[in-house]
Amino acid sequence: MKHNLYIIIITLFLVVSCTQQKKETVAKTDEPVELAFKYWAWYGAGAGVADSIHKKQFKKYADNGIDAVLIDTRADANYLSKIAPFAIEEGLEVHAWIFTINRPGDTTALKHPDWYMVSRSGKSCFDNRPYVDYYQWLSPSHPDARQHIWNLVEGLAKVDGVTSVHLDYIRYPDVYLPVGLLPKYNLVQNEELPDFDFDYSDAAVEKFEKLYGRNIKEVEVPAIDIEWKQFRLNEIKTVVDGAYDIAHKHGKKLTAAVFPYPEMADHMVRQRWDKWSVDAVLPMIYNNFYNEGLDWVKFASEQGVKDLQGRNTQLHTGLYLPEMDDETVANAIKAVKESGASGVAFFDIQESHYNVIKFSK
Template sequence: MYQLKLICIAIVLSGLVSCNQTAEKKNTSQPVAETETDTVQNDFKYWTWITASSKKTDESYKEEFTKYSSNGIDAVLINTNTDPELLKRLTPIAENAGLEVHAWIMAMNRPGDGVALQHPDWYAVSRDGKSCFDTRPYVDYYQWLCPTRKASREHVLDLVEGLAKVEGIASVHLDYIRYPDIFLPVGLLPKYDLKQETELPEFDFCYCDVCVAEFEKIHHKNPRDFKNPAIDMEWKQFRLNKIKAVVDDAYKIAHQYDKKLTAAVFPYPEMADHMVRQRWDKWNIDMVLPMIYHNFYNEETDWIGYATAQGVKDLEGKGVELHTGIFLPDMPTDEVAQAIQLAKDNGAKGISFFDGNAITEEHFKVIKVFKE
């Protein structure tokens, strides 16, 4: 099938003939078992992440959503900056265009959050004692909240509830549901002129009074006294559990409104654990969309298959679907075709593209060939 698709893509891209005819011819001689596999493959879902603006008109959204659906995209993950009103406006437009809608929220990283900014103590504190309220790691939009404090986690969960209430959405989609990167993707380090060979204090969170006190109560040791906090397993586990607790509460809220919970996560569980203290194979969640952005990690295309398989294996028997996430900008069409095939071959239930604006006409042609 892979060979056939690649040939089809080559033909379609060169504009010679419709690939449909080739596929149909092939199917007529297929044994039953293989036809069934093809049917299953048609359930493979195509998604894209988009960021919405209240300034754009309904008409322009109708046009954008129709472009996606007519080119084989099944679902959109819409970032409305956690604005339920904008989501209420856009959801019927997307649905009418034939798309499934997911409400994308930046969960623990809340840049410019007007409510949170009134509470400087809600923000995560680094090992060197600086708060994300005024000292932001890496980039100005890194304004992380503490996942332990009652008020900050309840604020995030209230926002989840606001989105979950919106009629017609399929899921609330958690993004930035983790700690700030203790290790950045290797491919991004030169951009920040950084070397990260150990866990550096300015990127290590959260050492706020509430986190430290709660940890001390359970484990009778203070993380601020650790000579090398990276090797203290309880301290690592404490933080993995804190993120899991937010997710598990968000799951209850989403389900209370008959919505699913989905999340954008790091490539596979151990890698997510190592880089951002995120262990998503242990969460109560319906679907995960790992951001398998091979270009961020200086990996080759086949790594998309490796990371997909790794996550699928870890989720076995848990009833959680995995949909591979791809970083599209500058990705050549043949690589996009390979990525789709690798996701399919390694057990993903779909593929999501970051982001909608980056999908070119040539990319759409590739997707359409797979859908035929």
């Protein structure tokens, strides 16, 4: 009898032990997970806008299916601290959107003309800007300019409640404009033109010569110098990787707005984002800019997803909505979902689009 009782006790012990182990296993793996497919919106939070306007907009986003908002506060951490809680109250993720290499009107940078990129034709972004007046590009090769950017990133990363710092304009000026924009500037770009080929600033030229033993200004055809091209790709990567370390030090992620897919970004703006340390990229697959249809949205998204295989980086496709009707928006979202992307980000949502977005989830 005692023997049978002993067996029963041992059996009960084993059952309880196995059940407890199962519970512990579940508890260990029961961590927050990313949304299956995330909806984002870029939000230009203008200075001087009343709090009530921000609150109204964030509520509209939340009510219509937006999960995350990218807030442009012109790298003002104090302003972000003020309005971020309004978005968080509506259940939105907050991402701190910053103009990174392109720093228009940066009062600190403008005190240092040597911080700016210079074109092959000798024009500085400090006072002679390519394409548009707000193109004021800092040189990632200038140590003080680079540190200034990292300081701005750190300020935003310290703001409570922010999910990520979101890098925009993290590249060189457009070597080639999207084909759909060329008529606007009355340009033909069949080669790398001197006015749009950067960075020939003293900081970059001297650094390159120190690394590779030649003055790039004396090279007959810089466009075919592979080391010169790689040097500039690496300079952008250095800024990104440094920002990643800063963001993660403060418990935040790093995200970035980038050109459609890595090979294209490399060609157009010296940006190879599949090599970066970054948690998520939002490629701006603005098909209207390239005279392309929705099949290209799917293709470019798929290409980016393939290029990121093996890396711990998500891809969320950016769409430019002003030129899309409601049906096109619905079909664009469908194309992104079919591509394997992790989400979709909307730039400039029109009023009629909100219902489309809401009912597409």
